[in-house]
Amino acid sequence: NRLKNRPAPDNLPVTSESMDTAAFLKRFADFEAKTKGKRRKELTPAEKEELDPLEKQIVYFTGYLVAAYCGPPETTNCASVDFHDWHLELFEKPQDHPPQPGDPTPVICEITPRTQSAIYRDNIRIQELTAFFRRPDLTYESTGHKAQKIRVTGYFLWDDEHNGKADVGSTIRYIAANKYHQPWRSAAWEIHPVFKVELADAVTTSPATSTVPAPPSPTVPVARAD
DSSP states (O other): OTTTTOOOOSSOOTTSEEEOHHHHHHHHHHHHHHHTTOOGGGOOHHHHHHHHHHTTOEEEEEEEEEEEEEOOOOGGGTTOSSSOOEEEEEESSOOSSOOOTTSBOOEEEEEOTTTHHHHHHTTOOHHHHOSEEEOTTSOEEEOSSOOEEEEEEEEEEEOGGGOSTTTBOSBOOEEOTTSOEESOBSOSEEEEEEEEEEEGGGOOSSOOOOOOOOSOOSOOSSOOOO
């Protein structure tokens, strides 16, 4: 929870890795193979030593934003229904339909209540960048926009709560009775928290500096589709 709620640094490091889906999956292939199905408390000392510096790294990740939705109440946000994460599902290629069986799984990126205000002030509106928005009843609604190629900036995070075969896989196999697609992510690794979102084509070679976000406010980077 402490890692999920980190604020943005005063300045974004110019030397951080820039990667797409293929590079992201290659980056963590060895660690994923060694730790498949494990939780943090089950890691060996060597695995913990490998994990710690990885989760201190900031990355610039590029992909197509096919689907976005508000996360459920979580302990990391004190189980609040008002302050929650926003999940961004980034794919290697654009899609003209919501995630369905046979599709590749995305890389998960998450905006938190502590980072959303700064993203909103940057004039980012997620519903204008994503092709589909998932509603609270888990049905998808088209936003009327194509999936945009975006670049998110944030920390690597290993979400061991989603490290099982029902969650992680390369291809969506089925839609479960609860309406979730499974598996629903390409790795237990994600970008979390995200503290900057940009259109990929508008990114310059030298990342702009970022200020520390203001305290959480009810303002959200997504306009609800209701």
